Amino acid sequence: MFPVVAAALVDASGRVLVQQRPPGKHMAGLWEFPGGKVERGETPEAALVRELAEELGIRVAASALRPATFASEPLDGKHLLLLLYICEEWTGEPVALDAVALRWVAPAEMRGLDMPPADAPFIAALERLA
Template identity: 35%
Template sequence: MSWSVKIINYYIKQGGVTRLFNEEIMEKKHLYIAAGIIRNNAQKIFITERPSGTHMAGFWEFPGGKLENGEQPQDALIRELEEEVGIIVTECELFHCVEHEFDERYVTLYFFMVSAWENEPYGKEGQKGRWVDQKDLVASEFPPANRVIIDMLNAEDIH
């Protein structure tokens, strides 16, 4: 489980005596993730499959990863896409931000539209990767937190 312990201190006055109490509270971890919607001029989007043994294994996703302590979302995106799919991002902009609660954690996902990059993306860490026509993205093949993004992409008027 991804829980952390927070200790709360409080004072209670009883009969002229002030006593200090503390209480341990289990809190869910909060993860911050940057993900790239890598879309080419043919309106195809590069997606990767979550490997076995990971959370949400077998689902397809927009590549990306966790922000490091103090890192800005766009900086994390650029770093993660180079590490995961071997591209150097040259143009991107924030597309949408999603907050999602799982049983064991909260996640905030920053989805960026990546419109220009160097190199051809591939599963640099051994994960499967493929190009999919934007209109053929299927929400049920993605983790729940990604599905609103699929709906937004499917609603776009692309020619």
């Protein structure tokens, strides 16, 4: 099993930031929540703070991350445990440092995006929070 963390960055209008995976990466072209793998010795929150800085160039306090839901599913012979956090406070403007593009969308608009299978169940949870 490998743990992965992701953030639903929510702006003042209730839109959520998604990023498009670059060519050459697994699931290239799909839209996903920013985040990544939890490294050995890291807490999920510390991993997400690190990943958001690396992928988007923003600063997030661990205290600004609110656990929302999770997904559990097989992936490439391993088992993925994906933890989704809600984040409404950060410093800096998100920039696509590790993605092809960024897009702010209403949760319902995510239904029209090609997203990884593990991310799809998060849409309904985000719609309920809106």
